[in-house]
Amino acid sequence: MNTKPFSSGLNEHAVMITRVADRQWHALDDDLVVGRGHAHHRSDGRLFVSIDAWHDTAFDRLAEAMLAELPAPLYTVVDAADIDLTDAWQRAGFTVRRREWEYVVPTDPQVTGLDNVLPPPGVMIVPAGQADEGLLRAVDRAIRDEVEATVGWQSMPAEVIPLPEGDTVVDPSKYAVAAAPDRYLGLIRVVPVKRPRIGLIAVRAGEQRRGIARALLAHTLGTLHGSGVTTAWAEVQESNRAASALFEGIGARPMSSNLELVR
Numbered sequence: 487m488n489t490k491p492f493s494s495g496l497n498e499h500a501v502m503i504t505r506v507a508d509r510q511w512h513a514l515d516d517d518l519v520v521g522r523g524h525a526h527h528r529s530d531g532r533l534f535v536s537i538d539a540w541h542d543t544a545f546d547r548l549a550e551a552m553l554a555e556l557p558a559p560l561y562t563v564v565d566a567a568d569i570d571l572t573d574a575w576q577r578a579g580f581t582v583r584r585r586e587w588e589y590v591v592p593t594d595p596q597v598t599g600l601d602n603v604l605p606p607p608g609v610m611i612v613p614a615g616q617a618d619e620g621l622l623r624a625v626d627r628a629i630r631d632e633v634e635a636t637v638g639w640q641s642m643p644a645e646v647i648p649l650p651e652g653d654t655v656v657d658p659s660k661y662a663v664a665a666a667p668d669r670y671l672g673l674i675r676v677v678p679v680k681r682p683r684i685g686l687i688a689v690r691a692g693e694q695r696r697g698i699a700r701a702l703l704a705h706t707l708g709t710l711h712g713s714g715v716t717t718a719w720a721e722v723q724e725s726n727r728a729a730s731a732l733f734e735g736i737g738a739r740p741m742s743s744n745l746e747l748v749r
Contacts, residue, residue, distance in 0.1 A: 595709035600704035
């Protein structure tokens with residue numbers, strides 16, 4: 487445990503920064519904890535930091551201590567509506583990297599307009615839990631390689647979970663796929679949390695603009711609706727116009743947004 491005083495000419499708060507564990511810090515004011523800082527690696531390998539502080543001085547001291555000990559680049563995520571927290575991170579040298587919108591997605595086919603949507607000729611939808619694992623991993627890897635070769639996978643909202651030999655399919659039962667006779671063309675992953683989260687929907691580059699993504703959505707949302715779920719949610723990067731148009735075209739509504747900042 488390392489304890490260091492930080493002074494920057496502000497006398498109203500005598501704040502002491504203590505490193506209480508690996509990648510965990512506390513800000514103390516007269517032995518009272520007035521702030522906490524934490525750093526953790528996300529599953530895509532990037533190092534994210536967070537600070538919860540009572541006042542600006544505690545935040546700034548924590549940020550100063552953490553940034554002195556952690557390797558760059560560092561990332562953080564804030565609610566775009568939290569202007570004060572965004573300003574605090576920008577004081578620490580962070581800049582906005584991207585914005586992600588959270589959409590509430592209806593499941594009722596009468597609302598989404600997907601009740602009569604079918605996959606294109608020669609393509610069938612394989613329900614979640616029934617996909618061939620080898621073909622699933624092959625299409626997942628192919629799509630990730632295509633994205634990495636263009637905009638880079640870190641631009642995508644979905645996290646990459648590193649597994650042996652680059653395998654990124656954590657739980658095959660969460661995926662439905664669009665299948666041709668010899669290979670899979672696209673996939674959709676739904677994770678059941680408080681409200682089902684559409685964590686990924688993607689189609690091979692050469693198969694896009696054929697209605698495959700809409701067919702995957704129609705199948706998945708229809709299945710959720712049939713099980714009594716009325717809404718799901720999804721995150722879409724602001725610059726991804728195609729994804730925004732896809733979700734807004736079925737009646738999804740943006741409810742809030744997050745900012746990812748980087749230093």
